[in-house]
Amino acid sequence: MAKTGKGCLGFFLGPALLIGSVYMLFWNEGEYLRVAQALDEAEPQVQQVENVESPAPELEGKLVFMRGQAATKDVLRDETYGVETNAIVLKRSVQYAQWVEKKTKRMGTEKKPMFMSEQEFNRNRDDEWIYTYQRYWKNEPVSSCAFHDVRYRDANCVFYKEQNQELRAQNVQLGGHALTASQISRIGGNRHAIPPTQIPPTLQGRAALDGNYLHIGREPEGGVYFAVNTKDPAIGDVRICWDATNPTQPVSLVAVQRGNSFEPYTASNGEKIDLLYTDLLNSAQCFEKARSTNIAHLWGVRFGGWFMLWGGFACMLSPLARMIPFCRKLAEAGATIISLVLGSLLSLLTVGVAKLFFQPLLAVFLLLLAGALIWPIIVLQRKAPPAQHSKKNKKHNIQPQA
Numbered sequence: 523m524a525k526t527g528k529g530c531l532g533f534f535l536g537p538a539l540l541i542g543s544v545y546m547l548f549w550n551e552g553e554y555l556r557v558a559q560a561l562d563e564a565e566p567q568v569q570q571v572e573n574v575e576s577p578a579p580e581l582e583g584k585l586v587f588m589r590g591q592a593a594t595k596d597v598l599r600d601e602t603y604g605v606e607t608n609a610i611v612l613k614r615s616v617q618y619a620q621w622v623e624k625k626t627k628r629m630g631t632e633k634k635p636m637f638m639s640e641q642e643f644n645r646n647r648d649d650e651w652i653y654t655y656q657r658y659w660k661n662e663p664v665s666s667c668a669f670h671d672v673r674y675r676d677a678n679c680v681f682y683k684e685q686n687q688e689l690r691a692q693n694v695q696l697g698g699h700a701l702t703a704s705q706i707s708r709i710g711g712n713r714h715a716i717p718p719t720q721i722p723p724t725l726q727g728r729a730a731l732d733g734n735y736l737h738i739g740r741e742p743e744g745g746v747y748f749a750v751n752t753k754d755p756a757i758g759d760v761r762i763c764w765d766a767t768n769p770t771q772p773v774s775l776v777a778v779q780r781g782n783s784f785e786p787y788t789a790s791n792g793e794k795i796d797l798l799y800t801d802l803l804n805s806a807q808c809f810e811k812a813r814s815t816n817i818a819h820l821w822g823v824r825f826g827g828w829f830m831l832w833g834g835f836a837c838m839l840s841p842l843a844r845m846i847p848f849c850r851k852l853a854e855a856g857a858t859i860i861s862l863v864l865g866s867l868l869s870l871l872t873v874g875v876a877k878l879f880f881q882p883l884l885a886v887f888l889l890l891l892a893g894a895l896i897w898p899i900i901v902l903q904r905k906a907p908p909a910q911h912s913k914k915n916k917k918h919n920i921q922p923q924a
Contacts, residue, residue, distance in 0.1 A: 539834030544872050547827035551876035554820040558813070560789035565809050567787075568776060574697030581779045585787045585795075587805040589774035592701060592709060596691035600764065603736065604720050609766035610694060610709050612716070614687040616762050619755040620664040620678050623671075625651040646671050657757065661686075679758040681728075682738040696773060700783045701798075709773060710800045713765040735761045774803040824873065832865035 564585060571578065571588040598612035599605070605612070628650055646653045653670040666678040694701045694709070701709075715734040722729075729738045732752035738760040739750035750759065776797040777784035786796035797808050839861055843853035877884060 536834045536837035539830050539837065540868070543827040543830035543834065544868070546823060546830070547869060547872045548876045548879075550820060550823040550827070551873060552880050554816055555880050556791050556793045557816045559791055560793035560795055561809055561812055561816070563789045564776070564787050564795045565805075568805050570805060571779075574699060576698040577779060577782050582781075584779060585776065586779045587774070587776050587808065588696065588699070589772070589802050589804075590696050591770050592694050592696045592773040593770045594691040594694045595769070596693055598689045598691065598766070600687065600689070603718060603722055603762070603764075605716055605718055605764050607716050607766050608769045610691050610706070610711070610769060610771060611713075611767045612689045613713070613765050614684075614762060615661075615765070616684045616686055616760065617659040617661055618663050618680055619657060619757055619759040619761075620660045621655050621666055621669070621674050621757060622658045622660070622664060623653055623655055623666070623669050623674065625653050625670075628652055657755075659755075659761065677757060680760065681740045681758040682725075682760045684760065684762060691769075696775070698782060699779075701773075701775075702784055704796065705775065705777070705784065705798045708798045708800075709767070709771055711767045711771045713767055716764040716766050718762075718764065732761075734763050736763075737761045771800055772802045774799050774801060774808055776805065776808050824869070827872070828865060828869040831868050832861055835861035835864045 567585045568587045569581060569584055571581065571586050574588045574590045592610070594610055595608065597606055597608050600612065600614055603614075605614075628647065648670065651670075655669070655671065655674050663680045663683075664678050666674060667676055669675045669677075690706055692703075692706075694706050717734045718731060718736045721731065721736065725738055727742055727747050728740065728750065729736060730750040730752055731737075735752070737750050737752045737755065739756065740748040740758065742748070752761075755761070774797075775784070776787075776795065778787050784796070786794035788794055795812075797812055799808060799811060803811070836858060839857040840854060843857035846853040
């Protein structure tokens with residue numbers, strides 16, 4: 523019944539994946555081209571600013587490049603836990619001690635150890651997989667309701683739930699220029715840990731400090747308190763840590779100067795250009811990194827779309843392969859290969875149609891180039907059979923000598 527349900531789900535999920543991935547691949551080609559055109563349009567207009575201490579009136583509304591040390595005096599506070607520091611970014615990260623199920627493909631040659639009972643040996647395996655369980659710190663609680671081994675099923679719990687949090691400075695200056703909220707959100711840099719110094723009153727009796735972490739355990743029940751073992755945490759324990767970026771970071775940016783701040787440059791195709799990198803670069807390097815990011819995004823989405831197409835076809839073909847009563851393994855392998863081939867063909871077709879739509883001249887050139895490369899092969903193949911046929915005739919026409 524469960525397999526039937528999964529098969530029906532695959533027939534609905536498969537077409538959705540195909541439609542979504544085709545749209546994503548098509549949109550991605552157009553987006554890449556728009557960004558590339560905007561960068562090519564913007565780069566010749568950039569004017570370099572040497573003195574960043576005060577805005578230059580003659581550059582008002584112009585696309586400028588500047589670099590220097592971005593700095594803030596803001597003090598960021600995580601009020602709940604009493605953590606505060608002067609930084610551009612303060613981040614709270616929460617982790618949960620959880621059982622994690624891992625499965626590996628059965629090889630068919632596993633033997634039962636002599637010390638293990640048959641029931642114990644079969645408990646952590648089925649016809650296809652071997653299941654193992656380990657304890658990890660995870661960024662999100664792990665559902666254990668569907669674990670294979672009944673001993674670990676529903677074993678995961680969480681004693682205390684908290685949200686990750688990222689606080690950013692509101693006021694960051696580059697000399698006499700104020701960075702926008704969008705620019706501040708892109709400032710990175712090395713992070714350093716901020717060790718907690720106190721346990722909140724609401725967590726007294728169930729928390730402990732351990733270096734850079736605040737560990738939180740089980741809530742007291744009645745008058746019974748449960749000690750927190752930071753070296754050997756129990757399933758359900760929680761730990762929280764904080765890290766921050768320095769209040770001063772080197773930045774390089776390309777944007778339109780507007781008053782004592784900035785705004786994005788709007789290209790003729792409507793695409794907006796607002797570059798900021800946490801490094802001291804020149805103008806050409808900023809555009810080079812932007813183009814590299816655009817190319818990486820193009821290929822990342824292409825790969826993701828191809829993988830989704832493969833998965834879409836697999837969702838529809840795999841249930842059909844499982845219905846074959848004999849040679850099921852071979853049928854499933856064939857379904858995987860066919861899904862891979864169909865997904866690859868559809869992804870190439872989608873990218874080609876998108877190129878034809880967004881770059882018709884380039885598409886025609888590529889088609890002509892492909893035709894020029896293929897044509898000699900076709901001509902040679904047409905000429906080859908008669909030549910081979912004539913050789914065979916000559917061979918058969920040789921008369922034995924007297």
